[in-house]
Amino acid sequence: DTLSKRRRNLMLEKAGIRGPKPVPILGNLLQLLDNNKSSIFNVMDNFTSKYGSIVRLWMANHCILIVRDVKVFEDVFKSSRLITKNSHYGLLEVWLGDGLLMSSGSKWFSRRKIITPTFHFKILEEFVEIFDQQSTVLIKRLMEKADGKTVVRMFPYVCLMALDIITETAMGVKVHAQENPEFPYSKALTETSSIMSDRLIKPFDRFDGYYRIFHNRKYHHLQECIKIMHNFTDQIIAERREALQKSLKKKMLQPVGSADEMGIKKRMALLDVLLQSTVDGKPLSDMDIREEVDTFMFGGHDTTTSSISFTLHLLSRHPEIQEKVLEEIYSVIGEDKEKPVTMKDLHELKYLECVIKESLRLYPSVPMIGRFIEEDIVLNGITIPANTNITLLMYAAMKDPENFPKPEEFLPERFMCTDDANKINPFAYVPFSAGPRNCIGQKFAMAEMKSTISKILRHFELLPLGEEVKPFVKLVLGSETDAQLGLKPRT
Numbered sequence: 001d002t003l004s005k006r007r008r009n010l011m012l013e014k015a016g017i018r019g020p021k022p023v024p025i026l027g028n029l030l031q032l033l034d035n036n037k038s039s040i041f042n043v044m045d046n047f048t049s050k051y052g053s054i055v056r057l058w059m060a061n062h063c064i065l066i067v068r069d070v071k072v073f074e075d076v077f078k079s080s081r082l083i084t085k086n087s088h089y090g091l092l093e094v095w096l097g098d099g100l101l102m103s104s105g106s107k108w109f110s111r112r113k114i115i116t117p118t119f120h121f122k123i124l125e126e127f128v129e130i131f132d133q134q135s136t137v138l139i140k141r142l143m144e145k146a147d148g149k150t151v152v153r154m155f156p157y158v159c160l161m162a163l164d165i166i167t168e169t170a171m172g173v174k175v176h177a178q179e180n181p182e183f184p185y186s187k188a189l190t191e192t193s194s195i196m197s198d199r200l201i202k203p204f205d206r207f208d209g210y211y212r213i214f215h216n217r218k219y220h221h222l223q224e225c226i227k228i229m230h231n232f233t234d235q236i237i238a239e240r241r242e243a244l245q246k247s248l249k250k251k252m253l254q255p256v257g258s259a260d261e262m263g264i265k266k267r268m269a270l271l272d273v274l275l276q277s278t279v280d281g282k283p284l285s286d287m288d289i290r291e292e293v294d295t296f297m298f299g300g301h302d303t304t305t306s307s308i309s310f311t312l313h314l315l316s317r318h319p320e321i322q323e324k325v326l327e328e329i330y331s332v333i334g335e336d337k338e339k340p341v342t343m344k345d346l347h348e349l350k351y352l353e354c355v356i357k358e359s360l361r362l363y364p365s366v367p368m369i370g371r372f373i374e375e376d377i378v379l380n381g382i383t384i385p386a387n388t389n390i391t392l393l394m395y396a397a398m399k400d401p402e403n404f405p406k407p408e409e410f411l412p413e414r415f416m417c418t419d420d421a422n423k424i425n426p427f428a429y430v431p432f433s434a435g436p437r438n439c440i441g442q443k444f445a446m447a448e449m450k451s452t453i454s455k456i457l458r459h460f461e462l463l464p465l466g467e468e469v470k471p472f473v474k475l476v477l478g479s480e481t482d483a484q485l486g487l488k489p490r491t
């Protein structure tokens, strides 16, 4: 280990990669200890402005490179070898097992292949109705606050809606989280996300042994929450498997999702697609499916909550942009507030898409991602030694003035550019990551966000009330001040 440490140090030094001076044994852990949720961006930015676009950190024996160099991003994203996640993700393992987000090597490859059709356009199209129904429930809840004066904090409202959407689309069940936030599964999920977020940014808390001793109560609560979630997912899988088998027997080999005797088509949940998938002719086991369903639940609700909330806040501060989105909505959907939207309508909301993209640039739900380098590799001409973690600071790259002039400004028009010469570098704009390990739920997310944001704008004018957002890192991007705004019903 000492040899490997010396080798890594020598190679990085030779490549001119620098970083803060490590102390024996702990490395730079102490410099990272006073990390709190909102200061982590400052800590990272201070490192990169002092040491350059690639910075070396030591956490005990773990070497971590933090990177904001877009050329390195490009080499990482294009590589089919660099698909192993780094140690930070280990925290999620008790919950997500070895599902798509966490797995690597041939397991990841074969899973990705069978899960890709799960997000097929035809399946997503069926979900538009769910997006619409759940945002109708949200509108009802918001109406109580919509007096044009009350400051509304959007995150908790949006979160429960996103939870309802992902539970119904992933598992095919309604948990009514918006009406009943105390439902054990929904509560366990939000509490797990919150505990995991706290642990992620505290280097010592990440170690299970340490956390168990110093945060014993929380440790056991976390185990309890995970048990509740696993039991719930297991139960749903068992029910859906049985329903599938019955339907195959009864309806002459018609899978779930096909039309019943009355000709009424049953909607497929993502889980049903997995139940019908095979690897080398064999179906996935209940455990395999649970990992993937839990991964969808994790990947698919906090991320969209964050992006929808930040976008609504931004729109409340930019009335002229809000007006432009509304005009587009009227021209595509019409002025009837209750009319359900179709996938085709959502596709046509091009300006709204630019608004969401720009919001994700300024406030990326996933601000950084990590990889583990298993063997020496050349990235942007620099040989990076094996056994190194890299963290890509996507939030920083997306504010680089070279690729995004006036980087701090909210300018959705920058995404309207159609001429090739001025098009945005695809490796500089990466809120959904890029390459083989990009976000598999990207189209799902975009449809959900367009549907719910347009629904809210059809019903309310968003007013610039309350405090400004103060981004911080949870598992995904949150805001210390929540996402505040005022609401005025449109007549």
Ligand code: HEM
Pocket: 085, 100, 101, 102, 112, 295, 296, 299, 300, 301, 303, 304, 307, 364, 365, 366, 369, 370, 430, 431, 432, 433, 436, 437, 438, 439, 440, 441, 442, 444, 445
């Ligand atoms: C605004 C919304 C979203 C954003 C910004 C986002 C972003 C990302 C990013 C950056 C990654 C790469 C993570 C990494 O390399 O560590 C990722 C992966 C993933 N996302 Fe999303 N995501 C969003 C919504 C969703 C939704 C709605 C789902 C599911 C319904 C989903 C499911 C996944 C899965 C399963 C992966 C792992 C893919 C793999 O490793 O092959 N995401 N997402």
